[in-house]
Amino acid sequence: MEYEQSKKPRRSVGTSVLIACTAMAVVIGLFAGVILMNSTAQYRTPAEASAAAPATQAALPAETATSVPEASSAAVQSTATIAPEQAVVSSGFAYEGQYTRAQVAELAAPSVVGIDGVFEVTVSYWGMPQSYEQPGSGSGVILTADGYIATCAHVVDGAKKLTVTLYDDTSYEATLVGSDKRNDLAIIKIDATGLVPAALGDSDMLTVGEDVLAIGNPLGELRGTATSGIISAVRRSITVENTEMELIQTDAAISPGNSGGGLFNASGKLIGIVNAKVSDTSAEGLGFAIPVNSVVKEINDLLHYGYVTGRASLGVYTQNVTLNNGGYGFFSYSGTRCVQITEVVKDGAADAAGLRAGDLIMEVDGKTISSNSDLSDVIAGYNAGDTAQFTIRRDGERQTVSVTFGEYKPEN
16 A cells, blocks of 8 residues: 655655655755664765765764753744643634534634745756755644644755745745654744644544544645544554554545644544545545644654654664675675664764774664664664664674663754
């Protein structure tokens, strides 16, 4: 089954999992370095790659204290804290009881915005990189009256410019506060006051069959569109863009451009952030949303700090390798795949544990590591401060090294 993220790019969508609401899946070029940060692979810029070790590399930034850090300059500090069952009064209705669909739409629509972005896409023609700008659109949900807005990471990541349009057609330039690709979440900020924030409901209390309303910006031009449906399933495990997620399933109509918009219950409360749909043309009414209860911590971390705290960081650059005949002692046959450390970040977790450039990572706590993505996936299961046993090969000898992970922080 193919899933499509609902971001609305104004281009053809990818094959396996498309990001709902026109996830502006922008190819920012094939960089030589794969950065293993926060357990996900990210890419170095061309300038960074040319100065780095000569191989496809994966990097994790140097670790810092595992305590919650001061809010960074990138994340404008806000005193607001988002929590389930947050009380808000808007549009003449109190968030209590059950409403008609028309009342829910009147209540919730002012809290949903349209997001337009400009993305730089780099492609290669006959080995020559060519860049061009491409527009993309999605949706967002207002979290605070002073301009913090939640959306999907795939809607805004890589954007050179972001514009938010409110329900009343007022437009503002937006800045990215923080993004969490693991949960497909992002927080952006506009310089505005007196906005109508959505009230968060309790997504753990959802039942199959109850009414919901999806509100968003389908096709990037139909802002404020409301589509009705029911909860088709709760805690549905699906794989979106190679990431396994546990999502709410709904039969409310979801289209490209809906990504980042809201899924509201019959009380007008936000219980999900729309992020995907089934892209198979033979399927209908299969949309998905991120349950708000599952990401309250991540939303608050992004809002206050610009990143998700407590994520594990290893602090290395790595490359995928396939071991060939006679190359590495014990591995005297061809076809063995593993990960080789090409650089160790000073004062990082790997550095503190004594790992070195040239070490081959074979296993982590007994899990076989055959590629950078394997290493990323395994690290994703740990928090800062956790300890894992790394099985490595060094100079042809097998060793076990104990590594205590540091905390991932994005580079400013």
